[in-house]
Amino acid sequence: MFDKILIANRGEIACRVIKTARQMGIRTVAVYSDADSNALHVAMADEAVHIGAAPSRESYLLMENVIKAAKQTGAQAIHPGYGFLSENAAFCQLCIDNGICFIGPPITAIQAMGSKSAAKTIMEKAGVPLVPGYHGDNQDAAFLKKTATAMGYPVLLKAAAGGGGKGMRQVWSADEFDEALATAKREAMSSFSDDIMLVEKYLTQPRxxxxxxxxxxxxxxxxxxxxxxxxxxxxxxxxxxxxxxxxxxxxxxxxxxxxxxxxxxxxxxxxxxxxxxxxxxxxxxxxxxxxxxxxxxxxxxxxxxxxxxxxxxxxxxxxxxxxxxxxxxxxxxxxxxxxxxxxxxxxxxxxxxxxxxxxxxxxxxxxxxxxxxxxxxxxxxxxxxxxxxxxxxxxxxxxxxxxxxxxxxxxxxxxxxxxxxxxxxxxxxxxxxxxxxxxxxxxxxxxxxxHDSAQDMARDIPLAALYLILKQQQQAAINSSHQDPSSPWNQSNSWRLNEANIHCLQIQCHQKILDVTVEETSVANTPRYMIRYHDTEIAAQGRLNGNILSSDINGYRSRVSIAEESSVFSLYSQQSVFQFSEVLPDLGDDNSSVTDGGLTAPMNGTIVALLVNSGAAVKQGDPLIVMEAMKMEYTIRAPGNGTVTEFYFQAGSLVDGGAELLAFETNA
CATH class of the missing domain: 3.30.470.20 (ATP-grasp fold, B domain)
Structure with a gap:
């Protein structure tokens, strides 16, 4: 058995391997990038070696750096985890050349299964049943499209060297094929340095x-x-x-x-x-x-x-x-x-x-x-x-x-x-x-x-409104305990002279904002509420104890728990979890401005490609920019018919989520 191994990976799988190695008395070596210098797997390992910059292609995918770390620390074997170099035949060979055991299959097995096309051929000879498809060497785009059309849509494009959903696209019609193929090939090249594709019949309801x-x-x-x-x-x-x-x-x-x-x-x-x-x-x-x-x-x-x-x-x-x-x-x-x-x-x-x-x-x-x-x-x-x-x-x-x-x-x-x-x-x-x-x-x-159906909303909105009112009253009670509790300024019942006590709320859920009013009354010193939104009117009462809401909604009693995370509430019931937030009044403190006619990055990432030129006239839904983040590609599309007047970034640029990517003028 080995005395010391190196784990050529990061995060959860590196920690998982370390736990078993520790139980077996095997010492472990972690490797890490600039971004992972304080990571958990680094802290858990007996030793750790820095192997490069934050991008994986400059650290975890640098085979020579990983081998150097293993030799430097005297590791007898390397566990590759999954992803990164785990199915890389060249890395397996490099381990062998340096006298280090690769904890995985022989290089011939990796090579045989490393190409999905070659794997299909081997399995066919072994008598293992295959999905109908094309797994050959002809990678001409027109030929692949003709093959897909002859096979019948829908089809599935798959990177021959792929895994984890990378370089994979469903295609439902011939009109979608060209864009899907280009996207899948780019993603496959980015993830595996190999853009060879295979085409398979897509089974619509398989497990x-x-x-x-x-x-x-x-x-x-x-x-x-x-x-x-x-x-x-x-x-x-x-x-x-x-x-x-x-x-x-x-x-x-x-x-x-x-x-x-x-x-x-x-x-x-x-x-x-x-x-x-x-x-x-x-x-x-x-x-x-x-x-x-x-x-x-x-x-x-x-x-x-x-x-x-x-x-x-x-x-x-x-x-x-x-x-x-x-x-x-x-x-x-x-x-x-x-x-x-x-x-x-x-x-x-x-x-x-x-x-x-x-x-x-x-x-x-x-x-x-x-x-x-x-x-x-x-x-x-x-x-x-x-x-x-x-x-x-x-x-x-x-x-x-x-x-x-x-x-x-x-x-x-x-x-x-x-x-x-x-x-x-x-x-x-x-x-x-x-x-x-x-x-x-x-x-x-x-x-x-x-859970965005009318039935679900009818169940969850009253609970959300009741929770917000009771939470507001709890907080007011805490504040008034340090001041004059009899002062009307320390009350939270929306009291108005000669008018009903009405709370006005705006609840955001399912990417919509809903106006809700809550009228508060009291029967035998017990607060009761009438909740109204759209054409719905609901009688409610309840009690909030910590994060547990006990409620009576139109005579139906239940207990739910609520968790708050960054001003977003999650209401857990037996049926579902309902996520909502309260839209607070705009008091004029926000000095930010919204730029009309622009499109913003949905997340941090890298610009992969600009698909049209500045000044191009486009139609709604046309692809404009391809971004990559966390090993996946995302396409930014035209919000309507119009003209791209300017791009603010070029291919290869790093952008922050929310950054304006381009200027867009909508047709009048």
């Missing part, structure tokens, strides 16, 4: 089910059940669970056998994941094989009781697998959600900022948190915006879902926009609870997930 395989150097191979990763946004997984809901033992064995065949076809060693598309009729098709540990590996660990990183260490050191296939058992159900710094209501745009407050659920045998950040850390533009993985386990799926909902209400982050509330709504919505899963789940059930 994404993957099999965890493990192979050693002694021709032993096993699969450790499956994971359902169907719920995705931008082809990136949001929720993963194991075992897959509704999976029969017969189908599990069929898919497991196919996964083992795929691994053995390339003489695989170590941890790998064979990903399949599972159709509603039980047929399944090989999609790709990831020659590394997966982000979602904790759910497999939770249901099998095995430490997959320890297995990686032992296999890399030449030891046989610790179990045979018939010894691997499934116990209970595990669910993982990925907590991101992003704005789900704004097309999941990544967010940056400082984690000014961070409070997590208590970890125990049912709840696990894999993270690489601490309170006070910064989520920067340079890396993936994942903050943590929250994993829960229980005896069955219904219990695990309840445990997940509770854990999400206990996860508190201030300073950066996150997807926590979105995850709560997603994991508690009826279609997900009923396991009605497919890869288009989020779009299909968007209204139920975002």
């Amino acid at each position: 994404h089910v993957e099999i965890q395989v493990f192979c050693d150097q002694h021709n032993n191979a096993v699969y450790l059940a499956e994971r359902d990763c169907s719920v995705q946004r931008r082809h990136q997984k949001v929720i993963e669970e194991a075992p897959a809901p509704g999976m029969s033992e017969s189908l599990r064995q069929q898919m497991g056998a196919a996964a083992i065949e795929a691994a053995q076809a390339i003489n695989y060693q170590g941890a790998g994941t064979v990903e399949f598309l599972l159709d509603s009729d039980g047929s399944f098709f090989f999609m790709e094989m990831n020659t590394r540990l997966q982000v979602e590996h904790p759910v497999t660990e939770m249901i099998t009781g095995q430490d997959l990183v320890e297995w990686q260490f032992r296999v890399a050191a030449g030891e046989p697998l610790p179990f045979q296939q018939d010894q691997i058992q499934i116990d209970g159900h595990a669910i993982e959600v990925r907590i991101y710094a992003e704005d789900p209501a704004n097309d999941f745009l990544p967010a940056t900022g400082t984690l000014s407050f961070l409070e997590t659920p208590t970890e125990d045998e049912h709840t696990r948190i894999d993270t690489g950040v601490r309170q006070g850390d910064t989520v920067s533009v340079y890396y993936d915006p994942m903050i943590a993985k929250l994993i829960v386990w229980d005896e069955d799926r219904p219990r695990a879902l309840k445990r997940m909902a509770k854990a999400l209400t206990e996860y508190r982050i201030n300073g950066v926009t996150t997807n926590i509330d979105f995850l709560y709504n997603l994991s508690t919505c009826k279609p997900f609870v009923d396991a009605d899963l497919d890869t288009g789940f989020i779009e299909k059930h968007r209204a139920e997930i975002f």
Whole structure:
């Protein structure tokens, strides 16, 4: 076994590997960029070596710097984690050339699966079922478009060297093909230095089910059940669970056998994941094989009781697998959600900022948190915006879902926009609870997930208004306790001479501002409220105790909890989480001005390309600028018919979120 290893990664996965290494008595070396000098993985490791500037291409992707750090510290092996260099055959070869063990598969296996096109050919020869598509060498754009048209839309463009949703685009018609291909190729080149594409028939309602395989150097191979990763946004997984809901033992064995065949076809060693598309009729098709540990590996660990990183260490050191296939058992159900710094209501745009407050659920045998950040850390533009993985386990799926909902209400982050509330709504919505899963789940059930229907608003708006009034009264009571409590200036009941006591509120939710009035009365010294908005009138009363609101709304009584993060409130009920804020009166203190006719950057990032020239006449929806942030591309489009009069940045420029990108004149 190794005495010392280097982890060629950062953040959550680096911390995860360090934990297992520490338990096994293996010393660890971290590497870090300028941006990560105070990162958690650096603090946890026994040693740490600086390897470059903040951009990953100038640090974590510099193979020579990583090898130099390993030799400098005497590390005998390198664990690549996932992403960065984990599936880079050249890096694997460099490790071998320098006498350092690469904790992963042989270079031939990485090469075989590194190209999705080549992988499809190998799997076809091995008898593994494939999705219909073109995986050849002809990369002429016109030829690919002709192939897609002949195949029939929708199709999926995929980077041959890709992963994690990078360089991937759905195309629903021939009109969309050219732009989608150009975008996918740019993104693939940026992420993998390779823009070769393949075209596949896009299955409209498949499930994404993957099999965890493990192979050693002694021709032993096993699969450790499956994971359902169907719920995705931008082809990136949001929720993963194991075992897959509704999976029969017969189908599990069929898919497991196919996964083992795929691994053995390339003489695989170590941890790998064979990903399949599972159709509603039980047929399944090989999609790709990831020659590394997966982000979602904790759910497999939770249901099998095995430490997959320890297995990686032992296999890399030449030891046989610790179990045979018939010894691997499934116990209970595990669910993982990925907590991101992003704005789900704004097309999941990544967010940056400082984690000014961070409070997590208590970890125990049912709840696990894999993270690489601490309170006070910064989520920067340079890396993936994942903050943590929250994993829960229980005896069955219904219990695990309840445990997940509770854990999400206990996860508190201030300073950066996150997807926590979105995850709560997603994991508690009826279609997900009923396991009605497919890869288009989020779009299909968007209204139920975002809870912006009239029925949801009718339930949540009165609670939000009642909370704001009671919170205001609580604060007034605190203030008046230090002054004259009988003074009318210290009252918060909106008293008016010869008029009703009416509070006027503006509540912002679902990117809309709603005018709400609350008339306050008193019956037997008990405050009661009449809440009005639109044509709705609701009788309410309630009590606020800390962050718990006990309410009576038109005779229906309930208790909900409210969390406040950066003046945004999250109201957690059994049905959903409702996020809102109060629009305060404009007192004229804001000296900022809005520039008419401009378009602003939706987040911090880099300008990738200007798609039109200054002075160009464009139509509404035409692409104008491509930005890249956190390894994903975003296209800025014309808000209407008009003219781009000037660009304020050029390709390669770094821009801050909110910066004006161009001047735009709308046609009269």
